Every structure is written in C-alpha cells, then in structure tokens.
Amino acid sequence: MRSLFGAALALVATIAIAAEIAPEARRSGHDFDSPETRAMQDDGTANPGMLWVSEGEGLWAKKAGTAALSCRDCHSDAQTSMKGAAARYPVFDTAVGRPVDLEQRINLCRTEHQRAEPFAWESEDLLALTVFVAHQSHGLPIAEDDNPELKPFSAWGDELFHRREGQFNLSCSQCHDDNWGKRLAGSVIPQGHPTGYPVYRLEWQSLGSLQRRLRNCMTGVRAAPYDYGASEAVALELYLMERARGMTIETPAVRP
Amino acid sequence: MARVLINLPERAKRGEIIEIKTLLQHPMETGYRLDSNGAKIPRDIVNLFACTYNGEEVFRAELFPAIAANPFIAFSTIATESDELVFSWTDDDGQTRTETRKIIVE
Numbered sequence: 018m019r020s021l022f023g024a025a026l027a028l029v030a031t032i033a034i035a036a037e038i039a040p041e042a043r044r045s046g047h048d049f050d051s052p053e054t055r056a057m058q059d060d061g062t063a064n065p066g067m068l069w070v071s072e073g074e075g076l077w078a079k080k081a082g083t084a085a086l087s088c089r090d091c092h093s094d095a096q097t098s099m100k101g102a103a104a105r106y107p108v109f110d111t112a113v114g115r116p117v118d119l120e121q122r123i124n125l126c127r128t129e130h131q132r133a134e135p136f137a138w139e140s141e142d143l144l145a146l147t148v149f150v151a152h153q154s155h156g157l158p159i160a161e162d163d164n165p166e167l168k169p170f171s172a173w174g175d176e177l178f179h180r181r182e183g184q185f186n187l188s189c190s191q192c193h194d195d196n197w198g199k200r201l202a203g204s205v206i207p208q209g210h211p212t213g214y215p216v217y218r219l220e221w222q223s224l225g226s227l228q229r230r231l232r233n234c235m236t237g238v239r240a241a242p243y244d245y246g247a248s249e250a251v252a253l254e255l256y257l258m259e260r261a262r263g264m265t266i267e268t269p270a271v272r273p
Numbered sequence: 274m275a276r277v278l279i280n281l282p283e284r285a286k287r288g289e290i291i292e293i294k295t296l297l298q299h300p301m302e303t304g305y306r307l308d309s310n311g312a313k314i315p316r317d318i319v320n321l322f323a324c325t326y327n328g329e330e331v332f333r334a335e336l337f338p339a340i341a342a343n344p345f346i347a348f349s350t351i352a353t354e355s356d357e358l359v360f361s362w363t364d365d366d367g368q369t370r371t372e373t374r375k376i377i378v379e
Contacts, residue, residue: 062278068298072275074275222341
C-alpha cells in the first residue's frame with residue numbers, strides 16, 4: 018500500500034516536472050514563425066523594428082530635461098555601455114526596493130538624472146529608446162541578475178505564471194508549458210520566451226513592449242490585465258527571463 | 274513619415290543589376306477605424322512611391338488600401354552611372370518625403 022502510494026507520488030512528481038520545458042527543448046518564437054516572417058526579422062533592412070532602433074539612436078544623443086543631459090553624456094557609446102543590459106533586466110533597484118524593467122529604468126533615468134518628464138508607457142519615444150538599448154544585446158544569451166533580493170519576486174512571477182485567471186480560467190503555463198506547438202485557432206502557441214522584446218508584431222502593425230504582450234494574453238483569457246508598470250507585470254517579466262536563461266536575445270523580433 | 278531605411282550597394286559595376294530595399298515608417302491609416310468618440314479617422318496612406326536615378330524614373334508604385342503599415346518596397350535596377358537616386362513617398366495628407374542616396378558605378 019505504502020509503495021503504491023509512493024509510486025503514485027512519484028508519478029505526480031513526474032507530471033509536475035514534465036510541465037516545465039526542459040532546457041534543450043526550449044525554442045524561441047522565431048522557430049514557430051512562417052519562413053516569410055523569419056526572413057523579415059533576419060534581414061536588418063527588411064525588419065520594421067529597425068525603424069524604431071534608428072529612432073532610438075537619435076534619442077540616445079538628444080539632450081532632455083532641466084539637467085540638459087542626453088543618455089550619451091553619462092553612458093557614452095551605447096554599443097559598449099548597453100551591451101548585455103537587456104539580457105539581464107529586470108534588475109533589483111535598491112532605491113525603489115523592487116525589480117525594475119528596462120522601460121522603468123529608462124524612465125527612472127529621465128526623472129532622476131535628466132530631470133525630465135517620464136515617457137508614457139508604449140509611447141513611440143519609450144519604445145524607440147528601449148528597443149535601441151535592447152538591440153545592443155542582440156545575439157547575447159539571457160543571463161538574468163543573480164541578486165538574491167530578486168528571488169522572492171521571481172518566485173512571485175512563477176506563481177503568477179501558474180495561476181489560473183480570467184473567465185477562461187487558464188494559466189500562462191497551461192498554454193505555454195503544456196500545449197506549445199499546438200494551434201490556438203490559426204496560430205501556433207509558442208513557448209512564451211521574451212527573447213525579442215520590444216517586438217514588432219504584424220498584428221499590431223507596430224512595435225510593442227513585453228508588458229503590452231502580457232496584457233494582450235490576459236485579455237485573451239478574459240482576465241483583467243495588469244496595469245502598465247504594475248509590480249505583478251515586472252515579477253512575471255522577471256520569471257520569464259529566468260525561464261529563458263541562456264536563450265539568445267534577438268531584439269527587435271518580428272512576430273505574427 | 275518619421276523614419277526611412279534605405280539599403281542599396283555603395284558601389285556597383287556598370288551594367289550590374291542592383292537590389293534596392295526601402296522601409297518607411299508610416300501608420301497607413303485605413304480610413305475604416307473610429308476614434309474614441311466614434312468619429313471616423315480619415316484615411317492616410319502612402320499612395321505613391323517613386324525612385325529616379327540619373328534623372329530618369331526607374332521605379333514607381335501606386336499604393337492602395339490593405340498595404341501594411343511601415344511599407345517595405347524592394348526593387349531592382351541596372352547600375353548605369355555614378356549618380357544620385359532620389360526616393361519619394363507621397364501620402365494622402367499631401368506630404369512628400371524625399372531621400373537621396375549616392376551610388377558609385379565603376
């Protein structure tokens with residue numbers, strides 16, 4: 018009886034582990050794209066995300082705020098100073114006592130150092146600057162920050178990822194861990210790795226942030242989406258980066 | 274019409290076929306969408322793209338609804354002379370964006 022119970026427990030444990038994607042089985046959304054969409058992303062002259070990268074390059078050098086400082090005045094050349102930044106964000110900010118993502122870091126820089134108004138979420142300026150900074154990590158592996166202060170937040174993100182939500186009563190994990198590769202209506206369900214954000218989505222006909230994508234999914238399961246910049250959203254971003262550790266940054270990615 | 278990316282070879286041999294790729298940032302507003310007050314957002318799409326090379330028009334495209342935002346147009350031409358290529362996009366607002374690129378033909 019006891020051994021039968023033990024066997025049942027072991028079986029449950031196997032199922033629970035099987036739900037997580039093994040590191041060698043992880044695949045970027047790029048692998049699920051059509052050949053045309055992949056070609057669009059891979060050709061820097063056809064990738065529409067590069068329009069925002071070039072816009073961001075201009076903003077990097079533009080002085081802003083009452084401090085009249087540009088990003089370049091402090092960080093000099095983005096090619097060296099911002100290399101790898103997107104691969105390790107969100108990071109723990111001791112001043113605010115919680116993790117901040119790349120967009121929030123840019124806005125913190127604006128308010129604290131440039132003494133300028135923060136950019137609105139999903140504004141063209143914020144997207145352009147974020148994608149320009151993130152593009153400097155193109156080709157680098159995701160190596161999220163190992164600051165122990167982040168642990169409770171990534172654990173929270175893990176819990177949110179596995180929590181059923183909305184009228185459809187679905188968790189992120191039920192699609193992206195258990196049913197990736199299958200179809201939801203006409204679209205392939207990807208594994209949900211944040212390797213290419215901000216991403217150019219053909220559906221949006223525009224660039225958008227990871228938070229916009231998360232809100233999009235939440236609306237899809239008929240849950241109330243997190244507000245832009247909500248702690249839950251950042252915790253989820255943090256968990257997703259941890260889940261995608263070692264995968265290659267491909268910003269700006271193109272997705273259907 | 275905020276940003277433009279144009280890709281063409283810097284140098285080419287005379288008589289060589291060169292590929293030119295252009296990407297323009299434009300919302301391509303369809304004219305079918307409503308704003309938050311229910312009023313129609315007027316159509317604003319790029320309706321004409323043209324490229325002249327060595328004073329001669331080598332490519333022209335009339336664009337219609339159902340072409341994606343940020344239109345990508347690629348075409349080819351024959352390298353004849355070291356000269357300027359002039360690209361122009363015209364939208365429904367009547368604005369024209371013009372860009373110039375040089376090519377060296379040897």
